Amino acid sequence: MGTELTRAVINGILGGGIYALMAVGLTLIFGVLDIINIAQGVMVILGAYLSYALSVHLHLDLFLGLLITVPAMFVIGVIIQVAFIRPLHGSERTSMSLLASYAVAIIIEGALYLFFGPNYVTLNASYVNKSVYLLGFHLPYIDLYGFALAVVLVAAIYVMLYRTTFGRSIRATMQDRTAAMLVGVDVNRVAALTYGIGVAVTAAGGMIFGASGGGFNPNSGYDLISRLLALIILAGLGSIGGALVASMFMLTLESIVDIWQPNWSIAVFYAALVLVLLIKPTGLFGRQAARAQ
Amino acid sequence: MTGQASPPAGQAAAAGARHRKSVGWPAGRAAQAGLIVLALVAVVIFPLAFTNQQVSTIAFLTLIFVCAAVAWNLFSGYSGYISLGHAVFFGSGAYAAGIAARDWHITGTAEFALLPFAAVVAALIAVPFGLVALRVRRHTFVVITIAIFFIFQLMAFNLTGLTNGTIGLNAPFLLWDPVSFDQRFYYMALVLALGTVAISWLIKGSRFGLQLRAIRDDEDRAASLGVRAMPVKLTAFVISGGITGLAGALWFFFINQVLPQSGFDPLFDLTVALMAFLGGLGTVTGPMLGALIIEPAQQYLTTQFSNSYLSQILLGALFLAVVLFLPRGLIPTVAAKGSGWLEQRRGRQDVPATGEDGDGGADGTDAGIGSPAEAGTSAAADAGSGDTSAPAATSKGPAS
Amino acid sequence: MTALLSTAGIAKAFGGVQALDDCSVEVQEASITGLIGPNGSGKTTLFNVITGYERPDAGQVQFAGRDITGYAPQRVFAAGIGRTFQLTRIFPRLTVLENMIVAAQHTGDGSRRFRNPLARAGGAADRRRAMELLDFTGIAAHAGKLAGTLSYGQRKLLELSYVLVADPAIVLLDEPAGGVNPSLVNQLSQRIRELNAAGKTFLIVEHNMEFVMGLCHHIAVLDYGTVVAAGPPSDIRDDPRVLDAYLGTAEDDDEPAA
Numbered sequence: 001m002g003t004e005l006t007r008a009v010i011n012g013i014l015g016g017g018i019y020a021l022m023a024v025g026l027t028l029i030f031g032v033l034d035i036i037n038i039a040q041g042v043m044v045i046l047g048a049y050l051s052y053a054l055s056v057h058l059h060l061d062l063f064l065g066l067l068i069t070v071p072a073m074f075v076i077g078v079i080i081q082v083a084f085i086r087p088l089h090g091s092e093r094t095s096m097s098l099l100a101s102y103a104v105a106i107i108i109e110g111a112l113y114l115f116f117g118p119n120y121v122t123l124n125a126s127y128v129n130k131s132v133y134l135l136g137f138h139l140p141y142i143d144l145y146g147f148a149l150a151v152v153l154v155a156a157i158y159v160m161l162y163r164t165t166f167g168r169s170i171r172a173t174m175q176d177r178t179a180a181m182l183v184g185v186d187v188n189r190v191a192a193l194t195y196g197i198g199v200a201v202t203a204a205g206g207m208i209f210g211a212s213g214g215g216f217n218p219n220s221g222y223d224l225i226s227r228l229l230a231l232i233i234l235a236g237l238g239s240i241g242g243a244l245v246a247s248m249f250m251l252t253l254e255s256i257v258d259i260w261q262p263n264w265s266i267a268v269f270y271a272a273l274v275l276v277l278l279i280k281p282t283g284l285f286g287r288q289a290a291r292a293q
Numbered sequence: 294m295t296g297q298a299s300p301p302a303g304q305a306a307a308a309g310a311r312h313r314k315s316v317g318w319p320a321g322r323a324a325q326a327g328l329i330v331l332a333l334v335a336v337v338i339f340p341l342a343f344t345n346q347q348v349s350t351i352a353f354l355t356l357i358f359v360c361a362a363v364a365w366n367l368f369s370g371y372s373g374y375i376s377l378g379h380a381v382f383f384g385s386g387a388y389a390a391g392i393a394a395r396d397w398h399i400t401g402t403a404e405f406a407l408l409p410f411a412a413v414v415a416a417l418i419a420v421p422f423g424l425v426a427l428r429v430r431r432h433t434f435v436v437i438t439i440a441i442f443f444i445f446q447l448m449a450f451n452l453t454g455l456t457n458g459t460i461g462l463n464a465p466f467l468l469w470d471p472v473s474f475d476q477r478f479y480y481m482a483l484v485l486a487l488g489t490v491a492i493s494w495l496i497k498g499s500r501f502g503l504q505l506r507a508i509r510d511d512e513d514r515a516a517s518l519g520v521r522a523m524p525v526k527l528t529a530f531v532i533s534g535g536i537t538g539l540a541g542a543l544w545f546f547f548i549n550q551v552l553p554q555s556g557f558d559p560l561f562d563l564t565v566a567l568m569a570f571l572g573g574l575g576t577v578t579g580p581m582l583g584a585l586i587i588e589p590a591q592q593y594l595t596t597q598f599s600n601s602y603l604s605q606i607l608l609g610a611l612f613l614a615v616v617l618f619l620p621r622g623l624i625p626t627v628a629a630k631g632s633g634w635l636e637q638r639r640g641r642q643d644v645p646a647t648g649e650d651g652d653g654g655a656d657g658t659d660a661g662i663g664s665p666a667e668a669g670t671s672a673a674a675d676a677g678s679g680d681t682s683a684p685a686a687t688s689k690g691p692a693s
Numbered sequence: 694m695t696a697l698l699s700t701a702g703i704a705k706a707f708g709g710v711q712a713l714d715d716c717s718v719e720v721q722e723a724s725i726t727g728l729i730g731p732n733g734s735g736k737t738t739l740f741n742v743i744t745g746y747e748r749p750d751a752g753q754v755q756f757a758g759r760d761i762t763g764y765a766p767q768r769v770f771a772a773g774i775g776r777t778f779q780l781t782r783i784f785p786r787l788t789v790l791e792n793m794i795v796a797a798q799h800t801g802d803g804s805r806r807f808r809n810p811l812a813r814a815g816g817a818a819d820r821r822r823a824m825e826l827l828d829f830t831g832i833a834a835h836a837g838k839l840a841g842t843l844s845y846g847q848r849k850l851l852e853l854s855y856v857l858v859a860d861p862a863i864v865l866l867d868e869p870a871g872g873v874n875p876s877l878v879n880q881l882s883q884r885i886r887e888l889n890a891a892g893k894t895f896l897i898v899e900h901n902m903e904f905v906m907g908l909c910h911h912i913a914v915l916d917y918g919t920v921v922a923a924g925p926p927s928d929i930r931d932d933p934r935v936l937d938a939y940l941g942t943a944e945d946d947d948e949p950a951a
Binding site: 030036038084087088089094095096098099100102103104105106107109110111113114222223226229230233237263264266267269270273274277278281282283 | 373375377425428429430431432433435436437439440441443444447451559560563566567570602603605606608609610612613616617620
């Protein structure tokens with residue numbers, strides 16, 4: 001029992017790191033653009049498929065493949081933002097961007113079905129299935145490497161946000177778009193680049209997700225985005241630290257619940273979400289509602 | 294008012310007897326009424342004229358979506374809270390009917406007695422759903438609706454004792470020949486669709502509807518003026534959910550089967566939202582128009598391209614196009630252009646920004662009662678119309 | 694004479710900033726009281742506390758003999774206090790008339806009469822009253838227009854109109870003259886005087902000194918969240934503490950400030 005629990009906790013932490021990566025991207029996009037990027041889930045899957053294609057057709061190592069997929073996804077993200085999100089204006093802007101994002105998600109999913117078919121695929125690397133014996137457990141290498149990558153990327157985002165000029169522009173835009181414009185921040189550029197970053201991390205997340213999970217198909221995006229959304233709402237929209245904490249915690253919790261009730265472990269996510277929202281509608285670390293609706 | 298200065302009131306009273314004026318020409322009203330009657334007649338004789346099963350299936354499904362889209366808009370369009378979880382109600386209605394039919398051994402035409410039951414079940418689900426979801430900001434609200442949707446889909450898959458899991462449930466058998474089957478279902482769906490439109494229209498012009506729209510514009514301000522936001526939102530949510538549940542049950546009886554992924558289909562929500570957006574969010578007839586355009590198109594595409602993925606891509610692309618190019622939807626855009634054109638023809642300068650069309654102020658500007666002519670007072674109606682006898686000093690306010 | 698509205702010892706802090714500090718203000722019935730002070734002195738915060746948009750950390754708000762501290766905005770409204778906002782809050786996608794009807798539907802007559810929600814919005818009586826008020830404030834010509842299309846000054850008038858619909862005993866105006874052209878400001882003054890002559894009480898936050906001095910019977914001066922001076926305009930005009938508050942004390946000034 002104790003070992004099972006410990007194992008669950010370890011799995012939870014490892015998984016939490018990956019979800020943290022994707023959730024951070026999502027909440028960053030929200031903070032800067034004030035939109036909920038529903039397409040994030042399917043973009044993770046897109047990233048996974050890109051890694052898959054590179055791995056299967058070009059026999060590229062998964063991690064090396066990231067050197068291609070991450071920039072590619074970044075560019076895709078920027079294009080999507082500029083083409084479909086930026087032009088939206090008017091009082092219904094937030095709802096419209098939500099729907100635009102949903103529409104983009106549907107399109108990408110359809111395209112993935114078209115190119116790759118509905119069958120489940122997995123990402124394979126020579127070391128994916130090998131494990132290291134650590135602390136009395138067999139931990140797959142891929143999980144560890146994936147976790148390490150996630151940590152590195154989240155740290156990189158943190159450094160960017162707090163140590164670079166661009167990061168400062170991002171934070172300024174998050175706090176007050178108008179004020180940021182007044183001090184010379186090119187908010188449009190910041191928005192586009194932030195969206196690109198948010199999407200780019202999904203490429204990495206996608207690779208890890210595809211390699212460590214059981215398998216995926218274009219439909220997997222739904223489950224993913226619903227978890228991610230639950231996570232960032234739970235954490236409080238726009239709170240990056242919160243996304244981190246929430247991811248680790250919820251994944252661990254789910255992992256533990258999984259021991260007893262595998263079919264319902266996902267319900268834990270939503271139950272927690274509902275519970276938190278009943279008590280604190282802005283989320284655990286959310287700012288008090290300062291924006292006008 | 295505490296004993297107010299009377300000159301303005303006197304003016305208002307003096308002009309109270311002014312006759313009602315439309316923006317369009319007087320014959321316009323008659324023409325509109327005529328068109329509506331014509332449309333109704335066409336719609337009623339439709340299934341008698343076209344008995345091709347494929348056509349009547351598409352017709353039925355279209356009507357179901359008209360109902361669903363109008364019901365969705367009744368809540369999301371009027372209140373501004375975009376729900377992407379209405380499939381919860383649709384599926385719950387379908388499953389409620391299916392479970393009840395199975396457990397209570399209901400057969401044959403008795404199954405239709407379950408329709409109100411399904412509506413009630415869906416409405417009851419809407420209550421706790423709404424109580425949780427409506428306390429939060431709009432961003433969060435959308436996400437909660439999505440989350441709840443997934444919970445329900447999950448329950449449908451996993452509570453196999455209740456829902457039969459992936460096997461799904463079947464509707465009771467009806468001893469009707471195919472043509473009668475299609476026709477009868479068509480008429481039932483027609484009644485449902487028209488009824489929903491009527492309810493939507495009633496709400497739009499009512500006190501309740503005004504409160505909803507005020508909430509949409511500025512919920513806090515509305516609350517500070519005494520509008521009780523939560524009960525108002527919840528009521529709209531429950532009505533919307535109940536109707537959607539009814540539609541789901543009727544759909545279930547027609548299709549004969551419900552599965553977790555068909556009853557709780559994520560594309561349902563997107564489709565319904567798209568229909569409302571395309572037609573005009575917040576208008577009465579907009580979602581209906583949207584459904585009339587999109588559903589047949591979607592069905593047609595799935596038959597043409599056996600590849601349903603392509604139709605999915607097209608659906609998404611269409612949605613994107615609507616959001617980008619027709620943000621207000623068809624009806625408001627057309628109404629605005631239409632009244633602009635009318636203005637030019639008549640040479641009027643100061644026409645109130647409310648387009649008048651057949652459904653009582655259906656353009657996106659939502660002038661349910663804003664037309665000053667309806668208010669029966671002078672001050673607004675004679676602005677720029679030149680045929681008033683009220684003194685020239687109508688407005689005391691300088692244009693500022 | 695007990696004041697119609699009074700606050701006693703209100704304190705409110707936002708993070709490290711003490712917005713209101715032992716703030717006590719009295720508004721006599723049927724008076725027009727002005728609330729002035731430099732930017733950041735806490736005027737709008739005080740309004741927010743009175744009308745329920747903020748909870749005070751300490752202190753009380755009394756209205757017509759009742760303690761209304763901490764009441765939610767709709768309760769405050771129902772109690773008979775109307776309030777406008779600096780950045781006007783109206784319903785942009787409803788017409789001007791509809792804006793009025795929303796307020797009219799809930800005339801604070803105190804009773805919980807059940808009003809049929811499905812009734813057509815705005816019965817004849819409501820509309821007449823709405824148009825009367827719109828005539829009074831001078832924007833009746835725009836009744837059919839979307840409120841969002843109004844100019845800033847017109848919106849202020851609209852806000853004033855629908856605050857008046859409920860016939861509140863006291864109206865709190867937050868910078869009614871700000872950003873409004875001078876002839877309109879005069880008109881506003883006149884309207885306020887007319888309403889006041891009929892018995893309505895006003896508490897007005899304003900920066901426009903001419904407006905305030907000319908209109909108000911009584912003025913309270915806020916600085917750093919507390920009242921530093923109060924009295925009729927003639928007193929306030931010459932009070933050195935007021936000058937200090939606005940301009941600051943000169944560095945080589947020998948006299949202690951206040």
